[in-house]
Amino acid sequence: MSEKYIKPSRDIAARMMVDEMVVMSVKDSRVFSLNPVASVIWSAADGFTPLREIVARKVVSEFDVDAEVAYQDALELVEELAQEGILLLADHPIGQERV
Amino acid sequence: MNTILENLNSKAIQLGIPLGVHLDVTWRCNERCVHCYLDHDDLGEMTYDEIEDLLTQMAAAGVFFLTISGGEPLLRTDLFAIIRRARELTFNVKLKTNGILIREKEAALIRELGVENVQVSIYSHRAEVHDAITKVKGSLNRSLDAIRFMVSQGLKVTIANVVMKQTRFDYPSVQKLAGELGASFTIDPTITPHINGDRSLLRLNIDRNDLREIMNDKTIAGEDQFIAVAPGADEDVMDSIPCSAGHSACYVSPYGDVYPCVQFPLPSGNVRQQKFIDIWKYSPQLEEVRSIRSRDLPVCSSCSHVAGCSRCPGLAYMEGSMRGPSTADCEKSFVKTGIPSANMLLKAAKANA
Numbered sequence: 001m002s003e004k005y006i007k008p009s010r011d012i013a014a015r016m017m018v019d020e021m022v023v024m025s026v027k028d029s030r031v032f033s034l035n036p037v038a039s040v041i042w043s044a045a046d047g048f049t050p051l052r053e054i055v056a057r058k059v060v061s062e063f064d065v066d067a068e069v070a071y072q073d074a075l076e077l078v079e080e081l082a083q084e085g086i087l088l089l090a091d092h093p094i095g096q097e098r099v
Numbered sequence: 100m101n102t103i104l105e106n107l108n109s110k111a112i113q114l115g116i117p118l119g120v121h122l123d124v125t126w127r128c129n130e131r132c133v134h135c136y137l138d139h140d141d142l143g144e145m146t147y148d149e150i151e152d153l154l155t156q157m158a159a160a161g162v163f164f165l166t167i168s169g170g171e172p173l174l175r176t177d178l179f180a181i182i183r184r185a186r187e188l189t190f191n192v193k194l195k196t197n198g199i200l201i202r203e204k205e206a207a208l209i210r211e212l213g214v215e216n217v218q219v220s221i222y223s224h225r226a227e228v229h230d231a232i233t234k235v236k237g238s239l240n241r242s243l244d245a246i247r248f249m250v251s252q253g254l255k256v257t258i259a260n261v262v263m264k265q266t267r268f269d270y271p272s273v274q275k276l277a278g279e280l281g282a283s284f285t286i287d288p289t290i291t292p293h294i295n296g297d298r299s300l301l302r303l304n305i306d307r308n309d310l311r312e313i314m315n316d317k318t319i320a321g322e323d324q325f326i327a328v329a330p331g332a333d334e335d336v337m338d339s340i341p342c343s344a345g346h347s348a349c350y351v352s353p354y355g356d357v358y359p360c361v362q363f364p365l366p367s368g369n370v371r372q373q374k375f376i377d378i379w380k381y382s383p384q385l386e387e388v389r390s391i392r393s394r395d396l397p398v399c400s401s402c403s404h405v406a407g408c409s410r411c412p413g414l415a416y417m418e419g420s421m422r423g424p425s426t427a428d429c430e431k432s433f434v435k436t437g438i439p440s441a442n443m444l445l446k447a448a449k450a451n452a
Contacts, residue, residue: 011213013191015163018114022107022163024191026215029255031103 006054006078007047007094012086016043023086032086037063038077045087047094051078111161111347112340117379119164119348120157121361124150124181126170126353130197130233132220134263134303136293137170144353147177149371151184153351156375158188168195168361170353173205182212191215195259198245199238206248217249218257219282224272228265246280256282262313263290263303274318288313289427292417294364304427311434336406337394344412345388349379359388363413365421388412391422398424402441404432 008014014023021039023032034042037059044054055074060067081087088094111118125144126137145153157165165185172178173196185192194209198219201209209217219242223229229239249256258277260270270286277284288310292298305313313319340346344360345367351357355370357378367385368378379385391412394400399410402424409432414425424442432440439447 008189012189013163013186013213013215014189015158015161017107017110017116017161017163022103024215026191026213027253029215031101031107033103033106 002091003050003052004075004078005047005049005090005093006041006045006051006082007088008042008045009086009088014042025084025086027085030084032081032084037073038081041074041077042081042087045078047088051075107163108343108347112343115380116161117157117347117349118162119166119343120162121166121168121348121350122150122153123168123170123351123353123361124172124178125175127174128169128171128197129174129199130171130235130238132222132233134232134261134290134300136291136300138295139170142354144175145355145371147180149355150181153355153370153375154181154185154188154190156370158190160376160379163191164193164348165190166193166195171197171199173200179208179212182209182214186213193218195220196245197233197238198242198249199235201245201248203248206245206252206254209249210252210254214254216255216257218259218285219246221258221260221273221276222263223266223269224276225269228269232263232265243276243280246282250281256280258282258284260284260286261290262286262288262305262309264305265303267305267309270313270319286313286319288431289414291362291414296417298417307430307434310430314431314434332393332400332405337392337400339393340389340391341393341410341412345385349385351375357382357385359385360413362411363388363416363421365413365416388421396422396424398442398445399440403438404429404436404440407435408432408440 011025011027012023013026014021016039019036019039021034021042023034040058041054044058051074052071055071056067059070078087078089082089108118126139127141128139182192192214193216194214195218221242222232226239230236246256258273260273262270274284288305290300290304293300344363349357349359350361351370356366357368357370358364365384367382393405399405408428410428411425412421414427415421415423418426429440429442433443
């Protein structure tokens with residue numbers, strides 16, 4: 001099974017509001033509000049830490065959930081955010097892409 | 100407004116988070132607009148390092164929406180470095196400019212940096228009128244070229260049309276021009292006093308009949324905004340706040356002065372002397388602004404328009420009291436409904452006494 005790597009797109013603005021990450025696409029001004037688990041994953045999306053490791057370190061330990069279930073949910077989430085164009089998702093580490 | 104943004108703003112107000120900041124990076128300008136409320140000398144602008152530190156502080160404080168303006172911001176040679184840093188800190192950046200210094204290269208850079216929206220002031224579709232307002236020959240064509248360059252880059256551009264006596268018949272043509280250029284359009288029918296308090300600029304304001312025409316133009320106001328008489332004032336209305344100034348937004352001048360809003364020049368602290376977050380949280384001036392509810396307004400609380408009025412506390416402050424009426428907004432309420440405001444009735448009674 002290949003690792004997945006994630007990193008915010010350069011075309012977004014984002015700010016953590018208490019426990020909720022607010023993300024706006026600067027291309028089309030769509031706004032997204034991420035729940036606390038999604039916000040934790042987003043905040044750890046540095047392009048080089050594998051998604052499975054992010055989930056294990058930041059989600060499983062913090063939110064007391066089954067590791068495999070959490071990973072599958074996270075995978076679904078990041079695929080959705082990638083489809084929306086606000087998150088980069090790749091099978092390899094993602095380099096310096098931000099402005 | 101988008102529901103997520105509405106919730107975000109409510110949450111920011113509830114938690115005391117400065118969601119939006121308007122940052123003027125300079126008051127210098129390459130135009131000399133007849134209605135401008137600023138001085139244009141450089142009295143010691145913040146350096147790049149100071150602004151970078153401020154941006155870092157603002158990001159930590161929760162600022163999300165950052166409007167970079169001036170003066171003409173492109174007169175700062177480090178403007179793009181400032182925007183780059185702001186975008187690295189994932190601010191949503193809006194830029195207000197006259198566009199004179201924006202050519203293909205600058206437009207491409209603004210797009211590359213991820214600026215969400217660029218607002219350009221266009222006063223008239225007629226070059227002789229626009230240029231007479233800016234006092235710069237050729238400025239309309241330069242600004243329109245800038246808009247074309249930016250739109251061709253895929254940037255979202257908004258044309259802001261300040262209506263004044265000289266331009267009162269021009270807004271439909273400017274609106275049409277915006278459509279042709281692929282830009283959005285916004286109109287502002289209110290000339291504000293100079294930031295130093297000088298009210299002589301108000302002579303440029305359009306008269307009541309022209310204001311009525313604009314306020315009742317459905318292409319400007321929408322279908323329902325300006326038709327109905329304001330609803331009655333219930334407890335929610337009396338507990339309401341006038342706007343986001345000091346509640347979820349503030350203004351920072353090129354010299355580091357913090358005000359509740361660019362139109363509300365109440366000195367509330369300086370980021371060269373205090374941390375941004377300390378000014379935001381503990382400034383007595385901002386605390387006072389935040390404490391005011393509709394029920395606390397001596398004249399406006401008894402006004403029939405209290406529920407629907409767009410009363411600007413900054414304009415009221417410049418008229419003498421942040422708790423007082425704002426005459427420009429009384430006029431708007433009157434032309435929308437035909438019902439005089441409490442302030443207008445009070446003034447009439449005094450005049451007849």
